[in-house]
Structure formats: structure tokens, C-alpha cells
Amino acid sequence: MLKPCLKRLQRGGTVVFSRTTFGCEGAGVGLGFVNQYSDGLEYFLSMGNEFIPEADQERPRAIIGMMDISARPFIDADLLSFSVPYAMSREMENNVPGSFLDKHEWKKVVERIQPNN
Structure with missing residues (x-):
């Protein structure tokens, strides 16, 4: 369902979702049509159909996504x-004070990437 929406948006079109057309459960929650995920869905990471309970792991991992080769042509x-x-x-948030993100040099980068700068 996402590919046709992305194509339409790329061409300057409009995409509209409703309570019956939002697609997957994640989209329903994100768009406000569903109040919560089903049990266990909070563990789903985009790695096939496998549920990976990262939060319950001894050493949880961060995941970088949007690497699906079929989706890459439709995103920036x-x-x-x-x-x-x-x-x-x-x-991670608690580690920001005193880190490189809190330094003068990084603040220059933030200013540069802000819209309308």
C-alpha cells in the first residue's frame, strides 16, 4: 500500500487515509486511527516477519531502517x-549533556541544517 502512496506524493499528489484505508497497524497508530498496538507488536522491527524483543535483550540493539532496496527509489x-x-x-538522551552534541561545533551544524537558514 505504501509504494503507490509514495509515488503519488513524489508527483505532487495528495494521499488521504481513513479508518478503513490506513493500511498496517503501525500506520493506524501513527495516524491516530488506532489507540494502541496489538500485544507484541511493540517488538516488531522491520526484519521480515520476525518479532525481536530488543527491549528484553541483555544488550538491546539500535536498528537502522529504510534499507529495503525496493523502497529506496521512493524515499529521499x-x-x-x-x-x-x-x-x-x-x-542516550541522558548522555547528551557533556557529549559532542552539547559542544559549540555541533550547534553550528544544527543551525546549518535548520529549515530557513
Whole structure:
């Protein structure tokens, strides 16, 4: 369902979703048509049909996505996704103070990539 939507958007068209046409459950939650995921879906990472409970692992991993070769032609060349378990994202956030992200040089990079700069 996503490929035709992306093609239409690339051509400047409009895509509309409703309670009956949003596609997968993740899209339903993201678009606000469904209030929560089914049990276990929070563990799903885009790795086939396999559920990987990263949050429950001794050493959870971060996952870089949008690498599917069939989807790459329909997304910006410089776009990837990044997914981490919630606890890992909190740990990463807590590590920002004092890290390179908190330095003057990085703030110059942030200013450069901000829209309308």
C-alpha cells in the first residue's frame, strides 16, 4: 500500500487515509486511527516477519531502517530510520549533556541544517 502512496506524493499528489484505508497497524497508530498496538507488536522491527524483543535483550540493539532496496527509489536519498528500545533512547538522551552534541561545533551544524537558514 505504501509504494503507490509514495509515488503519488513524489508527483505532487495528495494521499488521504481513513479508518478503513490506513493500511498496517503501525500506520493506524501513527495516524491516530488506532489507540494502541496489538500485544507484541511493540517488538516488531522491520526484519521480515520476525518479532525481536530488543527491549528484553541483555544488550538491546539500535536498528537502522529504510534499507529495503525496493523502497529506496521512493524515499529521499539521504533518509534512513533509526529505532531503539525506549530505555535505550532515555539512556542516550541522558548522555547528551557533556557529549559532542552539547559542544559549540555541533550547534553550528544544527543551525546549518535548520529549515530557513
